Amino acid sequence: MSGLRRRTAPALSMAAALALVTAGCSGGDDSSGLPADQQGSGATAAEGDGVRLGILGQCEGPFGGFHEDVVAGTTLALTRFAGATPNSSTSALDGFSDAEAAGTPIELVGVGCGDDTADRVLQEVRLLVEQMGANVIIGPLSGDEGMAVAEYAKANPDITVFAGISGSQEQTLQVRAPNYFRFYGDGAIWNAGLGDLLYNEQGWRRVAVIADDYSFGHTSAAGFIADFCAVGGDVTHRVFPPLGTTDYSSYIAQLPNPDEVDGYFWAVGGTGTQSALEAFINSKGDVTGDQHAGNFFFNPDLAQALGSDIAGAHIGGFATLPGDVRTPEIEEYLAAADATWESIPGSLSGNEPAPPSTAAAFGFFYGYYTAGVALVEALEAVDGDISDVEAFQSAISGLTLDLPYGDISLDENRSGVVDVGLSRLAVDDSGEIVQETVAVVPGVDQSFGGTFSPETPSPGRDFPACDERDLPWEGQAVPVVDGVPQS
Incomplete structure (x- = not known):
């Protein structure tokens, strides 16, 4: 934990701190998921300029194998549309550099490591926001996590959350936090x-x-x-x-x-x-x-x-379609993944090195990709000015994303209206x-x-x-x- 700059350390309980020590499976020097020289300064969400991005992955539990995939999804979106450069050619967990949209820098302050439980993901999102200064969150991955993060967002209106691929219905239909956005469908x-x-x-x-x-x-x-x-x-x-x-x-x-x-x-x-x-x-x-x-x-x-x-x-x-459906847009997207990394160890390959397009073709990666695209397009819609948080969030609500697997718009509760592929x-x-x-x-x-x-x-x-x-x-x-x- 020595790499963290704890401006708000009292906000976390001792139990939370102990849990965060165990979250280092993301490969960095501590639970931020990034090497110490790439971590954020610890500013609170209201401080500083630009987007201070935290990604909520899941490195433990039933879906822990998708941790690399989801971070890679957001990284690919920012590489394609915000000029980001991955810090590693073989792992997305090393983060990225030089991302910028509409003149606004996008800095990755940390990667949270969930385990499919609400308690753990709340510890992780509080670390990212309250200690590492994230003002934008992408994630989480799973159902109960989504409900917990949506409630956290509702209580913290100055942050903006793009859900990752969590498929529970309640996070948008019941919680309805005005700063929580889901650009994909739910499990139903x-x-x-x-x-x-x-x-x-x-x-x-x-x-x-x-x-x-x-x-x-x-x-x-x-x-x-x-x-x-x-x-x-x-x-x-x-x-x-x-x-x-x-x-x-x-x-x-x-x-x-x-x-x-x-x-x-x-x-x-x-x-x-x-x-x-x-x-x-x-x-x-x-x-x-x-x-x-x-x-x-x-x-x-x-x-x-x-x-x-x-x-x-x-x-x-x-979130995606089976591999037999190939359009020029899908081919370009998958090729972009292979051009971004030499290989990444995705869950579909048993977490062994594999072509990045293998992970990109599955919904866990893609959900986080769509969130990254939405972040870039929202910044462009407000000319990079995020000082008015309500205006920024209003711009997100009005987006229709032109994506490889089909357009996605949001309903009145900020949840995706999507086409569904049966197979x-x-x-x-x-x-x-x-x-x-x-x-x-x-x-x-x-x-x-x-x-x-x-x-x-x-x-x-x-x-x-x-x-x-x-x-x-x-x-x-x-x-x-x-x-x-x-x-």
Whole structure:
């Protein structure tokens, strides 16, 4: 901790300080995530000129493997559009230099290391803002973290937060902090149209749902349940194992047998996806693609452990589209990642050195990239003048970002209105399991066709109810053939 300049040290408890000591997995000399000679001066958020940026990553917990990816996402945006130079050709965690937009410098003061808990991320954001002087935050990564940071932002209106990729619904629909902005969808949005597809094209009528028992798992399951029930489906079971469970056998036992339902929807993520499916195989028999669907954690890597019978399983969307959809804009974006670093150790490569475009093509990296783009465009909209924080935040609210995977605007609660890509696992000509896009659902917002509002309960074990309703995208998904949308 010696590299930190603690102007407001009393603001953190001893417990918080001890937790921060353990957060040094980001590779710097202390928990800032940067070498000591690259850390900020410790000014408070109200002091100094320019943007003093803190990034909230996650170096521990179920999603700790994506720590490098998310910092790289923001770094790529600032490299492309704000003249930043990465300090390392093989790791984004060493930070960047010389970023500037509309004449305003952007200095990286530190990288926070979360562990998927609200308590830890609050320690990290307080360190960045109250000790290291950050006035802009990009992050966090995960659901409960997003709710905590949104509440912190609401209590600290002088800072500006661009959410990273945290997918819980509550952070924007319930908290509604005027200085908290999410340029991507939430977990429910990402499953829009999946229930419609499974009901009307695959003939599913009765489904069991298993999802992580925390805010993102609840939100992801809520989107599928609302969509499937809207068109007439029935959800017979809802099972919620705690996030980070290692032995799923007791939870699998709560699910019906394969002859009792048409299918299962899985929203078990992080390190639990494979373990939960293996427990299913041990208890109920082989997993076959025609009876299983999942959120974005249901990916081709599962085939290595489960075998090719997983082919045919359908998958909800995420912030990016599967690799079979390639446009000039996507190709340029991925090429820019490979031109920025020689390699980076992303989670999708087992945290071994890999082409940066491997990480850039996945939603964790991309969510932080969109936040970086939004920061640059907001600075340009106010000619680099951030002295009037309300004017700066008003400019952010009015942005529509022209991004590689589609335009994103914000709703009245400053959350993204996005297109959702649905996909399935398939066997390619070489016998490998790949993910191919089957449809795009355009323009989905977090109200989910009137299902959710600030007055409805938060997604949870019992909400939403399984009710039929009209959803604006029912039957309106755009088919995708060989990676090309058919409209």
